Amino acid sequence: MDLLPDIWRQEYWLPPGVTWRDVEQLAESDRPRPHDLLVALPLALGFVALRYVFERFFAPPMGRCLGVKKRLQVTAAPSPKLEVFYSQRSRQPTQSDIVSLMSLCGKTQRQIERWFRLRRNQDRPCQTKKFGEAAWRFFFYLTAFMSGLACLVVRPWFWDLRECWRRYPFQPMERAHYWYYMLELGFYGSLLLRISVDIKRKDFKEQVIHHLATIFLLSFSYCANYIRIGTLVMLLHDSSDILLESAKMFNYGTGWRKTCDTLFVVFAVAFLVTRLVIFPSKIIHTTLVLSMEAFEPFFGYYFFNVLLMVLQVLHIFWAGLILRMVYKFLKGKLEKDERSDEESEIEEEEDDKGGEENMDQGEDYCWEKSKNTLNSQLSMLTNNCVLNNLTNHRASVADRMRKAQ
Numbered sequence: 001m002d003l004l005p006d007i008w009r010q011e012y013w014l015p016p017g018v019t020w021r022d023v024e025q026l027a028e029s030d031r032p033r034p035h036d037l038l039v040a041l042p043l044a045l046g047f048v049a050l051r052y053v054f055e056r057f058f059a060p061p062m063g064r065c066l067g068v069k070k071r072l073q074v075t076a077a078p079s080p081k082l083e084v085f086y087s088q089r090s091r092q093p094t095q096s097d098i099v100s101l102m103s104l105c106g107k108t109q110r111q112i113e114r115w116f117r118l119r120r121n122q123d124r125p126c127q128t129k130k131f132g133e134a135a136w137r138f139f140f141y142l143t144a145f146m147s148g149l150a151c152l153v154v155r156p157w158f159w160d161l162r163e164c165w166r167r168y169p170f171q172p173m174e175r176a177h178y179w180y181y182m183l184e185l186g187f188y189g190s191l192l193l194r195i196s197v198d199i200k201r202k203d204f205k206e207q208v209i210h211h212l213a214t215i216f217l218l219s220f221s222y223c224a225n226y227i228r229i230g231t232l233v234m235l236l237h238d239s240s241d242i243l244l245e246s247a248k249m250f251n252y253g254t255g256w257r258k259t260c261d262t263l264f265v266v267f268a269v270a271f272l273v274t275r276l277v278i279f280p281s282k283i284i285h286t287t288l289v290l291s292m293e294a295f296e297p298f299f300g301y302y303f304f305n306v307l308l309m310v311l312q313v314l315h316i317f318w319a320g321l322i323l324r325m326v327y328k329f330l331k332g333k334l335e336k337d338e339r340s341d342e343e344s345e346i347e348e349e350e351d352d353k354g355g356e357e358n359m360d361q362g363e364d365y366c367w368e369k370s371k372n373t374l375n376s377q378l379s380m381l382t383n384n385c386v387l388n389n390l391t392n393h394r395a396s397v398a399d400r401m402r403k404a405q
Helices: 005-006 035-065 080-087 095-105 110-125 126-151 176-192 204-223 225-253 257-288 301-328 344-351 355-359 365-405
Strands: none
Touching: 035 126, 035 176, 035 204, 035 225, 080 095, 080 110, 095 110, 126 176, 126 225, 176 204, 176 225, 204 225, 225 257, 257 301
């Protein structure tokens, strides 16, 4: 029962020597209040509904304009025993598993391998779904960045980071910054609500940690009136996310390879500069060092900086993935996002067998392709043999005529 009052002890939230009564000197509309965060809950549900409408009615025509095609899919034949193994044991059976499944189902090895390949392809997300998710995030990040830039570029702390701490915590909150916080909180809340149905990628766990750390960071910085530095953190992150989502949109289309490559290069440079240079050298340096010019360390100071450090660790993780993509891009082997869905490794193996369209046709296509190649080679060999026989025949006839003369 005493836990909740202990959470709001002024030693946790305010610098030494400052009390809640001192903060109440600000007008009620000018200071952040913890119960304001409840506004983010209906906003999160609103974003979920708005996203459904966007992906249902607006994303498809946009995708058609960019040439996003829905992949034709070959459905695996119904097989209850194989389905149980697929859903409960493994999506990629070992050789010993295939042998036991052959005796259990009465199928050949080739039939079982083909069934599992088609079944895995059924679970692969289609391009239209990927495009819809990328387009939704693109429009939110673009809107949030432009709105945040408009309300921050005229503020003194945008140009001088020491202004983030001048007269802290007695800094009045502006209405524009209040809505900036609430909309960002609502958006990341909606991502958590949808995370179970969204496309799962290799960095799924890191994405969950990122969303949770962002929500905790925004919530704490709002209650502790770290709003000035918090708005800069949000603006910095949204800047490179716009480029990432736009590059994905063009990647899912057809005929936009140069545009996608250009956006990817610009995104990689922007990400590395903003997340690995500006964020630690400006934002973290400001919260760790410059803030000490205004107050002494307290619990909120340490907690806020720990959350920023968690974000920085995630930045380093994603920077590693991006550098791998840059390496492949420079070698001319860039094929897909390093954060692609869990089937990416399987897709690469199957793409090597004949491309995305041929992959859906399974081993039959590979056999037909090999058979056609063999037929063409035999045809060439036969033609060469006929040509050689005809040449030899003509030479022998000419010799006979010369002897007769």
